[in-house]
Amino acid sequence: MRIKIFVSIAVAALLASCTETPKYAGAPVDTDQNVLTGGPITGTTIQELPQSVKDALKRRTPHAEIAGIVKTHRDGRVVYDVSFIDMENTPEIYLRDDGKVMPEPMRAEK
Numbered sequence: 001m002r003i004k005i006f007v008s009i010a011v012a013a014l015l016a017s018c019t020e021t022p023k024y025a026g027a028p029v030d031t032d033q034n035v036l037t038g039g040p041i042t043g044t045t046i047q048e049l050p051q052s053v054k055d056a057l058k059r060r061t062p063h064a065e066i067a068g069i070v071k072t073h074r075d076g077r078v079v080y081d082v083s084f085i086d087m088e089n090t091p092e093i094y095l096r097d098d099g100k101v102m103p104e105p106m107r108a109e110k
Helices: 002-018 051-060
Strands: 066-074 077-084 093-096
Antiparallel strands (some): 066 077
């Protein structure tokens, strides 16, 4: 009898926890602290970017979800290589620390 009561309570607790509506996992753009428009991020974080780079991203790709940011150096300047979730519609962008767009770096042929 105790087992039936225990199982009934366990099932009721399980069902009760399943009835709660799941909350949306993404955060709105205005309150998301990790990325400009939601989505995963690896490497450099949005908080580490200079304000000029953040502003350039907001102007050029206001609705794109950032996948990753890599901080590199080119021609004596800091350059941020920003990749996006939807790479087909939003290709990578290379931004100098002053927010200016850099051309894609030349890649060595294999």
